[in-house]
Amino acid sequence: MQASMTKFAIDDGSTNVKISWIDNGEVRSVTSPNSFRKDWKSAALLNDRKVFNYQIASTKYTYDATSDKALSTTHVAFQYDDLNLLSVHHALLQTGVKPGPVSILVTLPITEYYRADDCQKNEENIARKKANLMREISLNKGELFTIVDVEVLPESLPAVLTTLMDSGVNEFTKSLVIDCGGTTLDMGVIIGEFDDVSAVYGNAEIGVSMVTNAARKALSAADSDASYLVANELIKRRHNREFVEEVINDISKVDWVLERIEDKITELGAAVAYEAKTFMRNPNRIYLVGGGAMLIETAIRNAYPSLGDKIVMIKAPQEALSREICCYHAADTQAEAV
Structure with missing residues (x-):
């Protein structure tokens, strides 16, 4: 009897790749940061440290x-x-699953998945994404997964599927989904319990990278050149003084670096809030997803003060999209089997 091929749901964002799969009936998820450079590294000194060349x-x-x-x-x-192909394969290796043939579900930002003029699927971009992930890649002294099938889905909206189903909304409820990712801001309006998607919007100029780039420039000015991964970790752990002082070499500039980061977070929140109010002035509910959800929460609550607890940050917002895609397609597969 032939074993079934593992299917991975992958939200391959620019900053992190979020990957989910079903393991013995349970959803497993891993977040794999993107941090690649050209050329190879030499073997690690410690035996438990694997080098990925x-x-x-x-x-x-x-x-x-x-x-x-x-x-x-x-x-x-x-x-x-190339970096997208690298990031997906690297994330697959972080799952602990034995490499073999796999089927994957990946995502594209709304601005790439839909055509701006008529909101229909951009088949050219979808085909480009599939072709890119089917290309050959090798791992020195290691084995990679073989991607045999690629399905492309739009970002953000599926991330709230379970939450909406359990929220008690009626058929007229308008829910605004705001997905603030590393590079893009995606938004959509869902009617009822996913009865309809009435509008979508994306802005490829607004994302957490605004804060990341500011953090890297500030770190450089404080004699602390850092990778994008380290800069993003500093943003997340900026309230941990011990960690901050380990990352920043010039201790006299610690407060200055943190101020630059906070200023950019405020700027990001204001930009997202402005775009949201322009796109959907009076939704009934708002759901925040994506890696930047925590950075923009205050700004969104201030922009929509009357909604109160109807503004919801999805649990584990960074992994929400891959997790929901995984659950949805697992249920579909089971239904087809029956």
């Missing part, structure tokens, strides 16, 4: 969490390039 065509890459030479992934072109 990849090759795509004639170009060599390595995973390097701390290098300030890490390649930028905070641009829409990331969805179709």
Whole structure:
């Protein structure tokens, strides 16, 4: 009897890849940061530290969490390039599942998945994404998964599927979903319990990368050049003084660096709130998802003061999309089997 092929749901964002799969009836999830540079690393001194040296065509890459030479992934072109292929395969290796043939569900930002003029699927972009992930890649002294099937889905909206089903909304409820990711801001209006999607909107110029880039510039000015991964970790752990002082070399500039980060977080929140109010002035509910959800929560609550507890941050907002896609397609598969 042939074993069934594992299917992974992957939200391959520019900053982190979030991956979910079903393991013995339970949903498992892993978040894998993107931090790659060109050329290979030498073998690690410690036996328990694995080195990930990849090759795509004639170009060599390595995973390097701390290098300030890490390649930028905070641009829409990331969805179709070597770094996207690297990030997906690297994330698959972090699952602990034995490499073999796999089927994957991946995502595209709303601005890439739908055409701006008529809101229909952009089949060209979808085909480009599939073709990119089917390309050959090798891991030096290691085995990779073989991607045999790729399905592409739009970002953000499926992340609230379970939450909406359990929320008691009626058929007229208008729910605004705000997904603030590393590079893009995606929004959509859902009617009822996913009875209809009445509008979608995306802005490829607004994302957490605004804060990340500001953090890296401030770190550089404080004699602390850092990778995108380290800068993002500093943003997340900015209230942990011990961690902050480990990352910033010039201790006299610690408060200055933190102020630059807070200023940019405020700017990001204001930009998202403005876009949200322009897109949907008076929704009945708001759901926040994506890696930047916690950074913009205060700004959204201030922009929609009358909604109160009807503004909800989805549990584990960064992994919500991959988790929900995984559950939804697992249920579909089971239904087809019956």
